[in-house]
Amino acid sequence: MTTPDMFPAGKHQPEIVAFEPTRRAGLERLAKFASRTGAHYAGQRNYDFGSQNRSSVSALSPWIKHRLITEEDVLTQTLAHHSLSASMKFVQEVFWRSYFKGWMEQHPSVWHGYLSDLEIAFEKLEKNRFYKTDYDEAIEGRTGIDCFDHWCEELKTTGYLHNHARMWFASIWIFTLRLPWQLGADFFLSHLIDGDPAANTLSWRWVGGLHTKGKTYLARPSNIAQFTDGRFEPVNQLSSTSMPLVEDIDHPFVPLSSPQPLPQGSYMLLVTSEDCQPETFITGSQVGVLGLVSPGPPTQNTQVHAFAKGAATDATARSGQGTATVSTVQDWSDILIDAAHKAGTNQIVTPMAALGPVATQLALVKGTLKQAGIELHQHQRTYDTLTWPHATKGFFKLKKKIPNLLKDLGFTDV
Numbered sequence: 001m002t003t004p005d006m007f008p009a010g011k012h013q014p015e016i017v018a019f020e021p022t023r024r025a026g027l028e029r030l031a032k033f034a035s036r037t038g039a040h041y042a043g044q045r046n047y048d049f050g051s052q053n054r055s056s057v058s059a060l061s062p063w064i065k066h067r068l069i070t071e072e073d074v075l076t077q078t079l080a081h082h083s084l085s086a087s088m089k090f091v092q093e094v095f096w097r098s099y100f101k102g103w104m105e106q107h108p109s110v111w112h113g114y115l116s117d118l119e120i121a122f123e124k125l126e127k128n129r130f131y132k133t134d135y136d137e138a139i140e141g142r143t144g145i146d147c148f149d150h151w152c153e154e155l156k157t158t159g160y161l162h163n164h165a166r167m168w169f170a171s172i173w174i175f176t177l178r179l180p181w182q183l184g185a186d187f188f189l190s191h192l193i194d195g196d197p198a199a200n201t202l203s204w205r206w207v208g209g210l211h212t213k214g215k216t217y218l219a220r221p222s223n224i225a226q227f228t229d230g231r232f233e234p235v236n237q238l239s240s241t242s243m244p245l246v247e248d249i250d251h252p253f254v255p256l257s258s259p260q261p262l263p264q265g266s267y268m269l270l271v272t273s274e275d276c277q278p279e280t281f282i283t284g285s286q287v288g289v290l291g292l293v294s295p296g297p298p299t300q301n302t303q304v305h306a307f308a309k310g311a312a313t314d315a316t317a318r319s320g321q322g323t324a325t326v327s328t329v330q331d332w333s334d335i336l337i338d339a340a341h342k343a344g345t346n347q348i349v350t351p352m353a354a355l356g357p358v359a360t361q362l363a364l365v366k367g368t369l370k371q372a373g374i375e376l377h378q379h380q381r382t383y384d385t386l387t388w389p390h391a392t393k394g395f396f397k398l399k400k401k402i403p404n405l406l407k408d409l410g411f412t413d414v
């Protein structure tokens with residue numbers, strides 16, 4: 001079961017990851033990294049060697065976010081190479097994602113509050129010239145803080161940043177530049193190919209001291225120097241204090257709704273960019289398939305949209321119906337009604353969309369579809385059904401459950 005860790009030849013060896021939106025490309029990257037999910041990952045994961053060398057981390061997040069490869073795919077390959085104890089650090093990171101998804105789903109006001117605060121922050125920008133200048137300098141990488149300006153450019157060109165760079169960037173944004181965290185989170189969501197409402201919003205809140213209340217993350221020059229391998233050391237440029245952000249709302253806990261079984265009879269499959277591997281858990285009398293991707297906000301980087309569209313196209317093609325198409329219309333109602341009629345069914349099944357733009361689209365069309373006599377069913381993955389209920393408080397609660405969760409997911413050897 002244990003294979004030796006495949007240490008790359010050295011930290012100066014180039015290892016560029018091309019983010020191609022197909023399941024095949026995701027599986028190839030997973031196959032390359034799986035042997036490194038043990039001691040290599042535990043020892044190297046905090047190092048950010050830059051976009052030319054991604055060897056320290058998996059860089060799988062764009063594929064996982066769109067579920068071109070799933071958490072279970074990743075865990076299967078990890079545990080085929082290492083014991084759970086040897087790969088625990090990596091496995092925990094995979095479950096951090098599940099934690100954030102589940103926690104957000106049970107505290108939806110965090111997402112809705114973020115969206116309305118973001119609107120207010122943009123309005124304020126328009127009214128205050130000085131404030132707008134600071135914001136423009138930050139998003140254009142013109143702050144004069146070399147590392148920050150570099151990450152800004154790296155994010156825009158590659159659509160990805162190492163986790164440590166994300167933490168430093170968010171910390172500098174909030175505590176040094178003193179810009180609202182919501183504007184920074186929006187900047188990330190517009191440019192990250194793995195941009196995820198839960199992981200992104202909650203990570204920004206975590207850095208600012210809103211998620212684990214009162215506990216902030218402060219970026220320090222010496223830490224940046226160590227983990228960028230000496231590429232940057234912003235001495236005397238960063239705030240040396242980080243007063244936790246506060247908010248005057250206590251986000252209420254909302255219980256998860258119970259997952260429903262797949263409906264009987266024929267259905268049309270709707271593929272969205274939320275889950276690009278529906279064939280593994282939605283099976284039955286499928287009589288048609290349609291892929292839909294939202295056009296995205298005007299601020300969205302074109303490569304983010306291209307990845308989402310490419311991912312949905314890949315999934316739709318794999319779903320086996322010859323006439324598969326992916327549309328990017330704003331209003332999904334007419335195209336869904338038309339496609340269901342053409343397929344000769346009054347049922348549409350789609351993978352459940354967690355809180356975010358796709359869930360909003362689905363909520364918007366549900367009523368119109370009902371009026372047209374069409375039922376929309378969102379089907380939940382067993383992985384989410386099992387993990388999300390443990391994401392009610394801090395990560396520790398879910399972390400303790402990892403061995404049991406793996407057993408429940410069918411990993412018998414852990």
Ligand SMILES: Cc1cc2nc3c(=O)[nH]c(=O)nc-3n(C[C@H](O)[C@H](O)[C@H](O)COP(=O)(O)OP(=O)(O)OC[C@H]3O[C@@H](n4cnc5c(N)ncnc54)[C@H](O)[C@@H]3O)c2cc1C
Nearest residue numbers: 057058059060061093094097163166167195196199200203
């Ligand atoms: C401010 C900020 C914003 C972030 N925004 C996002 C986002 O929009 N989308 C996103 O997927 N992640 C986000 N993260 C979490 C994390 O940075 C990325 O998941 C990670 O860097 C992806 O790189 P990787 O695939 O090489 O990760 P690896 O270290 O190789 O980890 C493997 C997988 O585990 C999951 N994972 C790892 N670390 C985390 C984490 N801290 N939180 C949640 N899941 C994790 C990811 O799915 C990742 O692909 C954010 C973190 C911060 C600090």
